């Protein structure tokens with residue numbers, strides 16, 4: 241620990257570019273900036289006893305909560321490359337219900353005829369809700385995990401579906417051709433969110449709809465659990481609130497039309513088991529996934545449109 245030779249990146253505010261931050265707002269007992277890279281690897285994957293995160297501070301200008309010290313691009317690439325799949329634990333049916341909830345908000349909007357673009361669709365739990373919309377002619381899915389491609393390619397005919405392994409390799413997408421774009425739990429992970437959003441904006445038609453799901457650092461859950469909130473982790477160089485995501489979208493040339501708190505579904509037995517575990521009681525609870533309850537876990541859905 242405390243290897244001062246290891247250099248992480250120094251960052252200004254990734255939203256407004258201001259370098260002025262106040263005191264540290266959230267950190268761990270031993271902040272990540274004092275660890276060397278090898279030691280952070282096990283913390284990255286979540287297999288650890290003690291939580292270690294890079295300290296988060298608040299931008300003095302736009303109030304975004306971000307880590308002024310974070311992994312470099314190259315370090316991140318290596319960390320993501322060795323990461324195991326992370327959907328384990330919650331049954332598929334509950335995950336599907338959560339995604340359907342996002343879709344039910346988005347479907348209130350009118351889609352112009354055009355293309356659909358999604359980054360990180362995984363197995364397409366959200367995508368399959370929207371795929372039958374007659375306004376959408378072509379589907380551009382950007383998914384680096386090739387093991388899910390066989391599942392994704394079943395969603396539509398090959399002449400309508402375009403798969404790419406590069407998360408933000410939008411160059412083949414014709415400018416102003418996209419009428420709906422979706423990013424679910426992507427924006428919290430990016431060290432350069434404004435740059436990526438600007439790239440995306442060029443591909444979007446006037447009047448197009450962008451739907452983004454992120455964590456909400458201003459949520460009650462985040463306030464109650466403090467630095468124990470699961471979204472405070474090594475994979476999130478910044479976290480948004482309804483206020484700061486509006487400012488970020490504006491920087492990238494989008495107008496926010498709606499920010500809504502969303503629900504995640506969990507089976508009752510899953511929650512009961514974890515509640516018992518929290519009290520140190522490790523027993524097997526019979527798995528009965530039929531009864532699922534919605535919880536507001538500090539996620540927000542932002543709907544925006546190119547300016």
Ligand SMILES: [Zn+2]
Pocket residue numbers: 253254255256257258299300301302303304
């Ligand atoms: Zn800022």
